[in-house]
Amino acid sequence: MTNKERDIQRKLRVLQHAEKIGNARKACRYFGVGRSSFYRWREAYQKHGEARLKNAKSVPKNPANQTPAEIVKKVLYLRRKYHLGPIRMPGVVRLSQKTFNGAESHRTLPRATAPNARLTGSAPPDYATAMQAR
Numbered sequence: 001m002t003n004k005e006r007d008i009q010r011k012l013r014v015l016q017h018a019e020k021i022g023n024a025r026k027a028c029r030y031f032g033v034g035r036s037s038f039y040r041w042r043e044a045y046q047k048h049g050e051a052r053l054k055n056a057k058s059v060p061k062n063p064a065n066q067t068p069a070e071i072v073k074k075v076l077y078l079r080r081k082y083h084l085g086p087i088r089m090p091g092v093v094r095l096s097q098k099t100f101n102g103a104e105s106h107r108t109l110p111r112a113t114a115p116n117a118r119l120t121g122s123a124p125p126d127y128a129t130a131m132q133a134r
Contacts, residue, residue: 004054004055007055008053008054011041012050014027014031014033015041017031024038024039067108072108075089075108078092085109
């Protein structure tokens with residue numbers, strides 16, 4: 001049983017227990033659940049069934065304003081290979097791509113250099129030649 005299934009089963013047990021004893025407050029106290037959560041679960045279950053009891057994230061997996069993977073790859077390459085910071089990086093990247101600003105390097109570097117982040121990807125050939133020409 002996965003965590004999602006276990007969570008759904010727990011919510012169902014709370015709802016069934018409340019129905020069995022006829023007192024939502026006591027059921028919530030017994031299971032350690034807030035009453036506002038209980039009533040939200042009950043309404044969702046009555047309207048849509050078990051499918052609505054899943055914990056769904058409210059944000060999309062790929063937000064529209066996310067920095068493209070190609071640019072992230074280039075920023076990480078320049079950081080690893082040439083130790084460039086977010087201030088010097090836009091000038092180098094503009095050699096081959098017109099749509100790059102410093103904000104992308106400022107957003108990408110802290111996210112990618114976190115302790116548990118994996119720096120993957122290989123260098124695009126045009127950046128290596130551009131940096132050697134400088």
